[in-house]
Amino acid sequence: MSAGNILVVDDDQNLIELVSLKLQAAGYGVAAAVTGAEALKAARECVFDLCVLDLRLADQDGISLMRALHAVTPDLRVIILTGYGSVESAVQAMQEGAYSYLTKPFNTQELLLQISRALENRRLNTEIQRLKGLLEQAYDFPNIVAKSARMRSVLDTVSRIADTESTIYLQGESGTGKEVIAKAIYLASSRRDKPFVAVNCAALPEPLLESELFGHEKGSFTGADKSTRGLLSQANNGTFFLDEIGDMPLSIQAKLLRALQDRQFYPVGSDKPVQVNVRIIVATNKDLEEEVAKGNFRIDLFYRLHVIPIHLPPLRERKEDIPLLADRFLKQISQQMRKDLKGITPEAMQKLMLYDWPGNVRELENTLEYAIAMSRHDMLTEDCILIRGANAGPRGDIAGSFAGMTRHSVKSYKAAKYEFEREYLIQLLKLCGGKASEAAKLAGKSRTDFYELLRKHEIRIEEFKRGELDPN
Numbered sequence: 001m002s003a004g005n006i007l008v009v010d011d012d013q014n015l016i017e018l019v020s021l022k023l024q025a026a027g028y029g030v031a032a033a034v035t036g037a038e039a040l041k042a043a044r045e046c047v048f049d050l051c052v053l054d055l056r057l058a059d060q061d062g063i064s065l066m067r068a069l070h071a072v073t074p075d076l077r078v079i080i081l082t083g084y085g086s087v088e089s090a091v092q093a094m095q096e097g098a099y100s101y102l103t104k105p106f107n108t109q110e111l112l113l114q115i116s117r118a119l120e121n122r123r124l125n126t127e128i129q130r131l132k133g134l135l136e137q138a139y140d141f142p143n144i145v146a147k148s149a150r151m152r153s154v155l156d157t158v159s160r161i162a163d164t165e166s167t168i169y170l171q172g173e174s175g176t177g178k179e180v181i182a183k184a185i186y187l188a189s190s191r192r193d194k195p196f197v198a199v200n201c202a203a204l205p206e207p208l209l210e211s212e213l214f215g216h217e218k219g220s221f222t223g224a225d226k227s228t229r230g231l232l233s234q235a236n237n238g239t240f241f242l243d244e245i246g247d248m249p250l251s252i253q254a255k256l257l258r259a260l261q262d263r264q265f266y267p268v269g270s271d272k273p274v275q276v277n278v279r280i281i282v283a284t285n286k287d288l289e290e291e292v293a294k295g296n297f298r299i300d301l302f303y304r305l306h307v308i309p310i311h312l313p314p315l316r317e318r319k320e321d322i323p324l325l326a327d328r329f330l331k332q333i334s335q336q337m338r339k340d341l342k343g344i345t346p347e348a349m350q351k352l353m354l355y356d357w358p359g360n361v362r363e364l365e366n367t368l369e370y371a372i373a374m375s376r377h378d379m380l381t382e383d384c385i386l387i388r389g390a391n392a393g394p395r396g397d398i399a400g401s402f403a404g405m406t407r408h409s410v411k412s413y414k415a416a417k418y419e420f421e422r423e424y425l426i427q428l429l430k431l432c433g434g435k436a437s438e439a440a441k442l443a444g445k446s447r448t449d450f451y452e453l454l455r456k457h458e459i460r461i462e463e464f465k466r467g468e469l470d471p472n
Contacts, residue, residue, distance in 0.1 A: 003026065003027040003028050003119070004028055004029070004049040004050060004115075004119050005028070005029040005030075005031070005046065005047065005048045005049050005050075006023055006028050006029065006030050006031075006048065006049065006050050006051070006052060006115065007030075007031050007032075007033065007039060007042055007043065007048045007050070007051040007052070008020055008023070008030060008031070008032045008033070008051075008052045009032075009033045009034075009036070009038075009039045009051060009052065009053045009054060009057065009062075009065070010034065010052075010053075010054040010057075010081065011034050011035070011054065011057050011058045012054070013034065016032045016034065018108075019052060019108075019111070020032055022108050022111075022112070023112075023115075026112055028115075031046060031048070034057075034058075035057060035058065035059045035060070036057055036059050036060030036064075036065040036068070037059065037060075039051075039053075039065060039069065040065070040068055040069065040072070043069050043072045043073060043076075044072060047073065048073060048076060049076070049077065049119055049122060050076065050077040050078070050079065050099075050115060050118055050119060050122070051066075051069060051076055051077070051078045051079070052079050052081060052111070052115075053065065053066060053069075053078055053079070053080055053081065053098075054080075054081045054082075055080050055081060055082040055083075055089055055090060055093065055101075056082075056083070062080060062093065063089070063092065063093050063096060066078050066080075066093060066096070066097065066098060067096070067097075070097055075122060075125065075126070077099045077118040077119065077121065077122050078093075078097065078098045078099055079098070079099055079100055079101065079102065079111070079114050079115065079118060080093045080094070080098045080100070080101035080102070081101070081102055081104060081106070082101055082102070082103055082104065083103070083104055090103075095435070095437060099114075099118045099121065100114050100117075100118065102114065124152055124155075124156050127155065127156065127159040128146050128152065128155045128156075128159075130159075130188075144177070144180055144184065145321045145324045145325050145328065146321070147320050147321050147324055148313075148318035148319075148320040148321050150313040150317060150318045151313065151318055151321060154181065154310060154311075154312060154313075155184070157308075157310055158181065158184050158185055158188065158310070159188065161185070161308050162184075162185045162186075162187075162188035162189045163188065163189050163190055164308075165279055166307045166308050167260075167279075167280045167281070167282070167304070167305055167307040167308065168182070168185055168280070168281040168282070168307070168308050168310060169282055169283075169284075169305050169306045169307065169308065169309045169310065170182060170281065170282065170283040170284070170310050170312060171283070171284055171285075171287075171288075171309060171310070171311050171312070172283075172285065172311060172312030172313070172314070173285050173312075173314050173358075173360055174285045174359065174360065174362070175315075175359045175360030175361055175362030175363055176312040176313070176314060176315070176360045176361060177312060177360075177361055178243065178283035178285075178312055179198065179241070179243060179283070181310065181312060182198070182239075182241045182243075182281045182283060183196065185239075185281060186238075186239045186241075186279075186281070189239065189279065191237070191238050191239050191279055194237045194238030194239070195234060195235050195236070195237070195238035195239070196235075196238055196239045196241065197231050197232075197234050197235035197238065197239070197240050197241065198240075198241040198242075198243060199212060199213065199231050199240075199241070199242060199243065200243045200244055201242055201243065201244045201245055201246075201247050201248040202243075202244040202247035203244075206249045206251065206252065209248070209249070209252060210251075210252050210255070210268060211228070211230070211268050212230065212231055213230050213231055213232055213252065213255075213256070214230040214232060214255065214259070214265050214266070214267050214268060214274075215227070215228050215229045215230030215232075215233055215267035215268070215274070216228055216230075216267050216268035216269055216270075217267055217268065217269035217270045227267075230265075230267060230274075232259065232265065232274075232276050232278065233274055233276060235276075235278045236276050236277060236278060237277055237278070238278060238279070239278065239279045239280075239281060240278040240279070240280055240281070241281045241282075241283070242256075242280070242281070242282045242283070243282075243283045244283065244284060244285070245282040245283065245284050245288075245305065246284040246285070246286035246288055246291055246296075246297060247286075250296070250297075250298065253297065253298045253301050254298065254301075256301065257298060257300060257301045257304060259276070260280065260304055261304070263275065263276060263277065264276060280305070282305050288302050288305075288306070289302070314357070314360055315357040315360045315361055315363075315364065316356040316357055319353060319431055320431055320432075322349075322352055322353055322364070323349060323353075323442070325361060325364060326344055326349065326352055326364065326368060327343075327344070329364065329365050329368045329369075330343070330344060330368060330372065330380060333365075333368060333369050333372045334372055337372060337373065339372060339375070340378060341372060341375060341377075341378060341379065341380055342378050342379060343379055343380070344379065344380045345379050345380065345381050345382065345444075346441065346442065346443065346444025347381070347382040347444055348371075348380050348381055348382040348384070348385055349442060349444075350382075350442065350443065350444060351382050351385050351387065352364070352367075352385065353431075353442060355387050367385060367386065367387070368380075368385075370384075370386055371384040371385045371386070372384075418457075421453070421457065422457040422459070425439075425443075425453060425454065425457060425459055426459065428442060428443060429459070429461065429464040430464060433464065434461055434462075434463075434464030436450060436451065436461055
């Protein structure tokens, strides 16, 4: 089976033959074209996963051909081949949708590496879109955003393990979207047409939690005026999601462990076992290994649950996702409030980007809901965004930044401003992968002004692109 279909477009016949031989030896299916017309004809007759495209062809420039190829196959990955003097045009091609570029003469192994990365990126994008489609269709969850590498990795793991029967262990801070991921796993599994039942272990007192999980017989305790099926029974043949499992009392942990081991349990007050077949997903914002060490969590239950661990990153570690999340929340909440907001000002977006979001995605959503409610304009402005807590900036609040300082250690305003400005630009470029247009937009600056700031602070944008040709 071919590792992928690749179209090679170059008016140098010798280069085409060399590249084609190397790609075929690596297991790829290869087609070649020496003109733009031939390339378009081939793209209409065959589905290609990737195109290796010379920037300068005899009959057409590479960028316009790339646009035409994307019109035929929108998710086609394109690697641009360019001469040393045309690197600026290659960068423009990347801004218009190329995956990466190589400068001639290039190393064949480097080309193979770029192709492998591009095809893996394409595969991952396809899987993420499939998962997002399932979520939106079944649960109306369009807010699963995965532009950042961290979240793309999470969804890649979800796609790999969803159709297994293994127990999934989700760990992450409050507000990181553990239940959304649990439902994504469920929807991508073979149990998607069976029940999805969730319980929050922290929300119920011990006696009530036991009854909710396992059910009870009539008269088994005061107030039990009828027999009730437990949530585990209701989830039979489906998926059972135990949220905040770290808050489950030890007495119930023992009964849950036995239920998972034996695939049966006894309702409260009953001597008749109930058989159950469920796929288990658990979630916690605690470090359960620490809870085991403290004696708050059974070690045998921990190992029973800790089969496939998935860590959900906090929002401060996936800030690339903030603009997309903010835009989604803006559209949703504006519609619910019947407000016609067209977007978020650069200053407001900068304020969102600089905050560390201890409450994660949930806090971001709540902050935007307040801001939208308070807004009187068609654009969401900075003054409407109420940031709570002390870490409302990259170094905390102003008072906190002076803690422990002496009169002699305080820098001049000019020096402090220069340092802050330089650090801000560096973090912004890292966030945008060296893409000046995106960085300038987030900073609320024109490209000309942005480049002037880079020159002022002696920052070379090339440093942020080296080895980071990630289309995110």
